[in-house]
Amino acid sequence: MVHLSLKSSTVGLLGGPGGTRWDDGAFDGVSQITLRYSPTGVIDSMQVTYGVNDKPTFSAPKHGGNGGPATAQIVLRFPEEILTKVTGYYSALPGYVDTPVIRSLTFWTNMGAYGPYGPEQGTNFSVSLEDEKIVGFIGRSGGYLDAIGFHLERAKKI
DSSP: OEEEEEOSSEEEEEEOSOSEEEEOOOOSEEEEEEEEEOTTSOEEEEEEEEEETTEEEEEOOOEEOSOOSEEEEEEOOTTTSOEEEEEEEEEEETTTEEEEEEEEEEEEETTEEEEEESOOOSEEEEEEESSEEEEEEEEEESSSEEEEEEEEEEOOOO
């Protein structure tokens, strides 16, 4: 298990070495996450909508491929609801992909949890934040979500 408990501005990348690196940037917070995934396979893609000035205003590009029979649309009550922890699993999937990719993700907020999405198989990771929130995502992707990381900001008391 990879466990990170931190107080920094960026953390990651967690997952495999494949794909092309991307960086959505840092915003006021996350308002929506859309995942395409296979319940028995991998996270195929991820797209995030970010909030700016208390409004969900910027949709980042989709990262990953076009596959995945299941879709999860996670709508946060931005700006009150903030991402505080992400857990997941990564591994290769013999017969499909030879290098590790993200297999499962669970998103934790100050109001609850969303997921898991995808099978909890492989190397697990947990990024838990002390007095910080996730305000952006970084990663690598090609046909799948290969690796994931995060931009962090000190959380204001609400």
